Amino acid sequence: MAWHQISVVSDEAAAADISDFLSELGAVSVTFMSAEAKPVYEPAIGETKIWEQTRTIALFELDASPEIIKTLLFQFVTPNTVHDWQAEILQDQIWERAWMEHFQPMKFGESLWVYPSGQEQLKPGTVSLILDPGLAFGTGTHPTTALCLQWLAEHDVRGKTVIDFGCGSGILAVAAVLLGAKEAHAIDIDPQALTATIDNAQKNKVDAKIKTYLPEEFTPFAADLVLANILAKPLIELSASISNLVQTHGQLVLSGILKEQADSVSTCYQESFKMATATVQGDWCRLDGVKE
Numbered sequence: 001m002a003w004h005q006i007s008v009v010s011d012e013a014a015a016a017d018i019s020d021f022l023s024e025l026g027a028v029s030v031t032f033m034s035a036e037a038k039p040v041y042e043p044a045i046g047e048t049k050i051w052e053q054t055r056t057i058a059l060f061e062l063d064a065s066p067e068i069i070k071t072l073l074f075q076f077v078t079p080n081t082v083h084d085w086q087a088e089i090l091q092d093q094i095w096e097r098a099w100m101e102h103f104q105p106m107k108f109g110e111s112l113w114v115y116p117s118g119q120e121q122l123k124p125g126t127v128s129l130i131l132d133p134g135l136a137f138g139t140g141t142h143p144t145t146a147l148c149l150q151w152l153a154e155h156d157v158r159g160k161t162v163i164d165f166g167c168g169s170g171i172l173a174v175a176a177v178l179l180g181a182k183e184a185h186a187i188d189i190d191p192q193a194l195t196a197t198i199d200n201a202q203k204n205k206v207d208a209k210i211k212t213y214l215p216e217e218f219t220p221f222a223a224d225l226v227l228a229n230i231l232a233k234p235l236i237e238l239s240a241s242i243s244n245l246v247q248t249h250g251q252l253v254l255s256g257i258l259k260e261q262a263d264s265v266s267t268c269y270q271e272s273f274k275m276a277t278a279t280v281q282g283d284w285c286r287l288d289g290v291k292e
Contacts, residue, residue, distance in 0.1 A: 002062050002089050002090060002091050003028075003059045003060065003061065003062060003089070003090045004059070004060040004061070004062060004064050004066055004087060004088075004089060004090070005057065005058070005059055005060075005087070005088050005089070005090040006022070006027075006057070006058045006059075006060065006066060006069060006070075006085075006086070006087050007055055007056070007057050007058075007084070007085070007086040007087075008022075008055070008056045008057075008058075008073070008082060008084070008085055009035045009053060009054070009055050009056075009082070009083045009084035009085075010053075010054055010056065010077070010081050010082045010083065011052070011053070011054075011081045011083075012052050012053070012054055013081070014077055014078065014081040014082070015032060015054035015056055017076075017077070018056050018073065018077060018082075019032070019056050019058075021072075021073060021076050021077075022056070022058040022069070022073070023058075025060075025064075025069055025072065025073075026060060026061070026064060027058035027059060027060055028059050028060065028061065029058065029059045030056060030057070030058045030059075031056075031057050032054055032055070032056055032057075033054075033055050033057065034053070034054065034055065035053035035054060035055040035083075035084075053083070059090070062089070066087035069087075070085060070087070105119055105121075106146075108146070108149040108150045108152070108153040109150060109152075109153025109154045110125075110126075110153070111125065111126050111127055111153055111179070112126070112127050112129065112149060112152065112153040112175060112178075112179065113126055113127065113128050113129065114129045114131055114149070114171075114175075115128055115129070115130055115131070116130070116131065117130055117203070127175075127178045127179055128178075129171070129174055129175055129178055129204060130200075130203050130204055131169065131171055131174075131200060131203075143281040143282050143283075143284040144229055144255045144256045144257075144284050144286075145168075145171060145172070145229060145255070146281065147255050147279060147281055147284065147285070147286035148172050148227055148229050148253055148255050148286065149171070149172070149175055150279075150286075151253050151279075151286065151288060152172065152175050152176055152179055152227075153175075153179070155251070156180075157176050157179050157180055157181045157224075157225060158179070158180030158181070159180065159181070159182050160176075160180075160181050160182060160223075160224035160225050161181070161182055161183055161184075161185075161223045161224050161225070162176045162177075162181045162183070162184040162185070162223060162224065162225045162226075162227065163184070163185045163187065163223045163225070163226045163227070163245050164176070164184055164185070164186040164187065164227050165187050165226060165227065165228040165230070165242060165245070166187065166188055166189075166228055166229060166230035166234075166256075167186035167187060167188045167193055167194070167197050167212070168188065168193050168196070168197075168229070169193070169196045169197065169200055170186050170193070170196060170197025170198070170200045170201060170210065170212075171200065172227045172229060173185075173186040173197060173201070173210050173227075174197075174200050174201055174204050174206055174210065176225070176227070177201075177204075177206040177209045177210060178204060178206060181209070181225070182209070183209045183210070183211070184209065184210045184211075185210075185211050185213065185218070185223070186210060186211065186212045186213070187212075187213045187214075187215060187218050188212075188214070189214065189215060191214065194212040194213075194214070197210065197212050198210075198212055220241070220244065220245060221245070222244070222245060222246060222247035222248075222250065223245055223246065223247060223250060224247060224250050224251065225246075225250060225251045225252075225253070226242060226245045226246045226250070226251075226252050226253070227253045227255075228242055228252075228253070228254050228255070228256075229253075229254075229255040229256050230255075230256045231256045231257075232256065232257045232258065232261040232264065232265050235254055235256070235257065235265050235268070236264060236265055236268050239268035239269055243269060243272045243273070243291075246272075246273075246291045247291065248291055248292075249290060249291060250290070250291050251288065251289070251290055251291075252269065252273055252288060252289050252290075252291065253286065253287075253288045254269070254286065254287040254288070255284070255285075255286045255287075256284075257278075257284065257285050257286070257287060258283055258284060258285070259278070259280055259283060259284065259285050262278040262285050262287060265287060266278070266287050269287070269289060272291055272292065273289035273290060273291050273292065274289055274290050274292055275287060275288070275289035276288050276289060
């Protein structure tokens with residue numbers, strides 16, 4: 001199946017109205033992105049980020065007429081608020097398969113490899129984690145996840161009880177168990193993340209050692225190791241709760257943190273943990289510590 005993709009660059013003030021208007025004309029989806037090279041991280045809860053120059057992208061079924069949509073839109077908007085208009089036919093595809101073409105095996109430390117299905121290899125002295133794209137975040141390609149996998153590959157987690165706080169795809173919980181952890185408890189606010197975690201645990205034959213929970217289903221306890229790859233704001237806001245999940249002399253690994261946010265996050269945990277210097281990869285960093 002193919003779609004008409006319509007892209008409109010406008011002033012910030014017009015973007016929301018353009019989105020509503022395109023939806024009324026029958027758009028099956030509408031998304032916003034910056035029309036400039038200005039990435040935005042971690043908007044406030046419930047906030048829809050709109051940039052000074054916003055690109056509104058809408059998908060229409062193939063029987064829609066881009067020319068009619070353009071005519072109606074330019075009659076609707078205030079003159080000079082639209083700066084660019086593009087329409088093209090977008091061919092449908094199996095996105096997972098397209099993504100797989102670019103997903104190559106990745107190595108973390110000396111022992112951990114992440115493979116897409118069908119490419120896994122059995123190398124002496126290494127652990128193979130099979131992971132395919134799915135509904136939830138976390139493939140190992142992003143620095144925030146890679147930093148956590150690197151930590152797991154470089155530390156002895158054998159026999160430890162692990163909490164994966166904000167588990168996404170479950171990649172960290174699965175990696176921990178494959179590396180010898182006794183069990184992993186994976187928590188996420190998104191039910192799709194739990195579905196993905198269970199699927200990846202089964203794919204790697206470790207589902208018997210991984211339990212999944214929505215936050216309201218989880219009964220807090222103190223674990224040997226807590227991994228929290230989320231974002232700086234919830235790491236700060238939930239610092240007391242996350243700290244309580246780590247037993248005395250237990251280990252804490254925090255990620256999803258921009259370099260400039262490291263000090264703010266670390267400060268929230270220094271009362272209970274001996275925090276190491278941040279480990280940086282690109283714009284992102286990882287914080288880890290031991291509970292005193």
